[in-house]
Amino acid sequence: MATIVEKTSSGIIYKASQQRDFPQLDLLSLLFDSSACGAKEDTVVHADAADPSKAVSKAQLRHLVKRLAYTLRQRYGIGQDGPEKDVVLCISSGHFLLPCLFYSTIAAGAIFSASSPASTATELAGQIKQIGAKLVLCNEDTKEVAAAAAKLANIPGSRVLVLGSQPHLELTNLEQSRPIPISTKTLEWQRITDTKALENSIICILFSSGTTGLPKMCRLSHTNMVSQACLVLDPAREYEKARGRDMSADYRTIAHLPAAHIAGVQGYFVNSFYVGGTLYWMPRFNLVKFLEYSKKYQITTLVSVPPIYLAIAKSPLVTDQFDSVEWAVAGAAPMGKELQLAARKNLGKGKAHLTQTWGLSETTGAMTTMPRGIDDETGSVSMLVMNGRARIVDDDGKDVEPGQAGELWVKGPNVTKGYYMNDAANKEAFVDGWFCTGDIGLFKDGKFYIVDRKKELIKYKGLQVAPAELEALLVSHAKIADAAVIGVDGEETEVPRAYVVAGDATLKAEEIVDWVASKVANHKKLRGGVVFIDAIPKSPSGKILRKELRQLAKRIDKGSKL
Template structure:
């Protein structure tokens, strides 16, 4: 029988059996008091909420979700609430309010078109939608397509000092007013049963599949709590080591919300982790580089996680001077970052940048570098985090020898148990024995650190966002003038690490031009899914005898085109 090699972290922690809301609002594990400011608007920092206020908003929102809209009325883990919003001060209280009402928070990208949002509403069978003002029109169109009444489309206004949650027609009451109505609050269910914590779904994050529509990743209390506590336990041990070395050492957690809140970096990184770490999140509605620099300096940001394209801006921009003087540690993820870019960005920021690796299905990071250790330019995605187990296997799920490439497969309390209402996808994403999650990422281990070298799945990553070739291909094939199509990602020549979607089409270019094809995609899909890699006309799409697209042949074509033209920073 083939030998199994399981890679282990240097240690494990005992994770308490506690639900997410109790962790955030009631537990000593959270390094905050009721007066700690958790969320503030970067453009208007007096618009902020403390933990005590956040708890009250959460209970008030939960009360109305339960009593006005029936969320959780028929039992927990059934009713899905879709939220499409740009960054907002009260967005976390919508997240926690849904969970407190015993519902499931379904995060939708604020860049979605209405067909994309409608698909997510239908997948979750949702009958309640929350949107930010800038997403209102998309939410209305999607609701109408799905038959959701407009009095069940709620708009959250919490920037500029506003405190309004009201139906889109402004006919109903403001659901977050109520300082004089303390009876209009709902306490969440405190859970200590381990099995319930592991199995009760409280959040859906959508992961683009290589075939078919995106899948809702089921995240439980145990998933999110473990992902909040494990990195914090490591960090607190680092603080102890630092104070031994330097008794005057002090650290105050402050971060800047600049990435989309609908992804794991937002839900985990902005709603949950800062409240455990003990410091505020300063919210930007959307990413703006000039303001990003301004806010890092103004609020003396000490930590952030961001993606390689933003590090590229930092590395190359003459605007970067002293904005990162307070930065203590920075992390990169969502896509590989080369050693050259990492070195240039570190020089600009003035601190080390460590790479992490994970996915929505692992509730974020499963590797991480202790703050007083460094990669030294090897390009690794760091060692395994505590409580995580990894094997590296071939296509037959047989472990490869150390140093050889294979697919990363995982176990741990942060690993999803599957996909929402999709038994087939769940079954296919685990090993034959059902015990290990197959990540689809190919890599190797060397000296205890892990290196990602390729993706078994065909996902394209643009600015940390996933683009499924199958989704683009399905749209292209819906056009009557396009006979066949295939999509791959091509490397952005700017060295950012982005992949740009490129379409290969079988079509008569005298009847439909490349610009017309790009316009067709622009009208139907979100910004990050656009054909920035161009349109190439072919006589035929290369396919296997069984009809599968041979993407490797398309990639070989790209290699031949770019041979000898390596991108430089």
């Protein structure tokens, strides 16, 4: 699955050395009916990490999905006017039956959407209105926010369903405490095998971060989600089979990231099920509990984000909890090679494979992945997934030579067809069928490297400084627990400033500035200084909230001028 480079009349194209077919099936048929799915009928596919007696097998889940789909259709009219007419919006913390809500929504013929469990009532109400949700789903942890949002969005309480904490599926609504009867009758989902229908369907819509204006709504189809699972996981399964191992039997992992983002929706609802192992659900990330469950269930696979790998590398609480881990992947943001190596020492007794992936909601998750059997210690984000293509272009949209940095443009069956009800965003995001990712990267020695988000680059006297590069360097310092970098005004230009969480009380700002200066080019020095803070603000999915740091910088700089 190496990435090859082709210089063509239309540009420099990067693509996987191998292409492969994947099942032309709708998502539910892939998971519940197809022999391609690794889960057996009695496989426990979802379980509660705190109480594993709360669990559901593939066979139980299939029947439950059909019953709930019937209830959604008959009681709430979901899908009665045809497929893709209705949107069901979910806001929930982690729950072992949360995937059932996802599958049932699709089975009823509707579009599933999700809001971060950290959303405020105002934010959730805005999303309800923006997407035109016909029904809101929540759980006990998010009930208050959902109720307040529904009131703001003029959604009746009878159309806000609350998932209970019982070991069986139980739903109530805001207007009655009695459980809503889940029909014993079943509704069969629409089986689809037509390639065009699969490509053009919409089964899931995810909100972008919305750093400017209203959040964009990313459309995902059956093809997007099926291809993502098959093209990434089938080669891994074949690799293990060739070595006499059953990937499904050895797969155990923990759902610890929010299921409102692509890592949760694709990773937890689809990929884990498709592999065929057991996924243990936490309501939210808690390091102590995460360590406890990882050891208790002897997890073999870990897919997480850099802040959690930072904790694995640096927390004194981490001892032998990850000794059973064989395969680990980092995503959502680039991770420096120093952190990658440090975290790996605490995974699988130092023998686990820890690689990086790169992708977005718009690529249904991974656009790159490292083939099994290949290790990488250079900090790359691996190689293109099968059937994927990429270009690296300058600000004028012209291809740069391999090894030079530019914006990554991509194509592939996992790439979204566009944004929901947003023609302007689609015109901006696509050029001749290529999706413009907004990420700056380069290709070197057969692998891709991410520099940073295009909009995050600091421009010091015309020279570009990538915050991610400085952050990777900073967290490699023995006395630094965490760090983030932004650009601030200074020297009549933009200069890098570091926000640092000290891991040692003796650490001084001057020590950091001098240490960084000894390791980077002149234009990358921390001319904006160092500010110590208690914690780096991050989104539930682990991305640094630079907007909050910029607001903090304005307050600090304004105060210093008084």
